[in-house]
Amino acid sequence: MSETKRNQFNKREDLRKERLEQERRLKERMGKVKHKIAVISGKGGVGKSVTTANLAMALRWKGYSVGVLDADIHGPSIPKMFGIHGQRLQAGPPGIFPATGPMGIKVVSIDFLLPSEEAPVIWRGPLKMAAIRQFLSDIVWGPLDFLLIDLPPGTGDEPLSVIQLLPEMDGVIIVTIPSEVSQIVVKKAVVFAQKLNVPVIGIIENMSGFVCPKCGAEIDIFRSGGGEKIARELLVPFLGKIPIDPEICKASDEGTPFVIRHPDSPSTKAFINIVEKIEKFVREREKLTKTQVDREPKDEG
Numbered sequence: 001m002s003e004t005k006r007n008q009f010n011k012r013e014d015l016r017k018e019r020l021e022q023e024r025r026l027k028e029r030m031g032k033v034k035h036k037i038a039v040i041s042g043k044g045g046v047g048k049s050v051t052t053a054n055l056a057m058a059l060r061w062k063g064y065s066v067g068v069l070d071a072d073i074h075g076p077s078i079p080k081m082f083g084i085h086g087q088r089l090q091a092g093p094p095g096i097f098p099a100t101g102p103m104g105i106k107v108v109s110i111d112f113l114l115p116s117e118e119a120p121v122i123w124r125g126p127l128k129m130a131a132i133r134q135f136l137s138d139i140v141w142g143p144l145d146f147l148l149i150d151l152p153p154g155t156g157d158e159p160l161s162v163i164q165l166l167p168e169m170d171g172v173i174i175v176t177i178p179s180e181v182s183q184i185v186v187k188k189a190v191v192f193a194q195k196l197n198v199p200v201i202g203i204i205e206n207m208s209g210f211v212c213p214k215c216g217a218e219i220d221i222f223r224s225g226g227g228e229k230i231a232r233e234l235l236v237p238f239l240g241k242i243p244i245d246p247e248i249c250k251a252s253d254e255g256t257p258f259v260i261r262h263p264d265s266p267s268t269k270a271f272i273n274i275v276e277k278i279e280k281f282v283r284e285r286e287k288l289t290k291t292q293v294d295r296e297p298k299d300e301g
C-alpha cells in the first residue's frame, strides 16, 4: 500500500472510531432519560414548537423532570418561547450542560451556539449531520423522566437523521392544523414514523377553533375536526385539540410559561389532557417492554 493510500485508510479508520465512540456516548447518556418523544409535523408553522414547549411545562407541572431538545437547526425557537434566548451552554470535563428554562426544565438548542440572532446556520449535508451527532453526544442531560424533541418541519432528511441518531425513542407526536391541505401532509408524517419504526403516540390538532373573547362566538378559522378524522382514517390515536388562543401566541413571544399563567384556560386544560394520554401511552409501553423482557429466555449459564 502506498503511503498516501495508507494515510487515507488511517484517516477513515480514525473517523469511523470517532463516530462509534460518539454513538456509544450518545446511547449511554440517553440511557438516563426514561422517555424520549419527538414532536413532528408534515409541514412548517403548525405550532410544533408551541406544543413542545407547553407539553414540557405541563409535564413539569405534574412533577416530572423534563428536558427539551430543540433540534431545529435553521429555526430554533424554543429558547425564545422559554425566555432564555441568548444563554450560552456551560461545558465541563464530562461534556456540555443544558441551560435551565422555566420551572427547571433543561434546554438544549443550536440557538445557544449561534453567534447572533440573525446568523443563519449554513452547514451542508454530511457536515451538518456530523456536527449534530457530535453536539448530541456531548450533552450531559443527567436523569430525566421526559425528553421532548422539537424537530425541524417536514419529513425530509433532517428530521429523519435526527430521529435515527437518537436511540430508543418512545414515539412521535404529530402536530397538524385542521384544514384539508394539512391532512394530506399528516399522512406523510405517519408514513415517515412507520418507516423509521417509531410508534405514533398520536395526533394533536392545533389552532382548532377560536372563541371570540368579546362576544363568545365560536369560529372555526381553519375548520375543525380534520385532525380527528385523519387519525381515525390512519388508525392512530387522537390526542386532542388546542384552540387558537391569542394568549398562547403572546406567552410564546414574551417567553413566559403559558400553562402556569393561565391554569384555568381551555388551552391549558387541553395540554393537561394530552399529557394524561402521553402518561398512559408510556405506562402501557413500559408494561409491554417488561413483559417482553420477562418472556426472553434466561441464560442458564
Ligand SMILES: Nc1ncnc2c1ncn2[C@@H]1O[C@H](COP(=O)(O)OP(=O)(O)OP(=O)(O)O)[C@@H](O)[C@H]1O
Residues within 6 Å of the ligand: 041, 043, 044, 045, 046, 047, 048, 049, 050, 051, 072, 075, 077, 152, 153, 206, 207, 208, 242, 243, 244, 245, 246, 248, 249, 250, 252, 253
Ligand atoms: N394554538 C395557538 N394559538 C395561537 N397562536 C399559536 C397557536 N399555536 C401556535 N401559535 C403561533 O403560531 C406561530 C407558529 O407556531 P410555532 O413556531 O410553534 O410553529 P412550528 O410548527 O414550530 O413552526 P416551524 O415549522 O417554523 O418550526 C407562532 O407565532 C405561535 O405563537
Ligand SMILES: [Mg+2]
Residues within 6 Å of the ligand: 048, 049, 050, 072, 075, 077, 150
Ligand atoms: Mg418550530
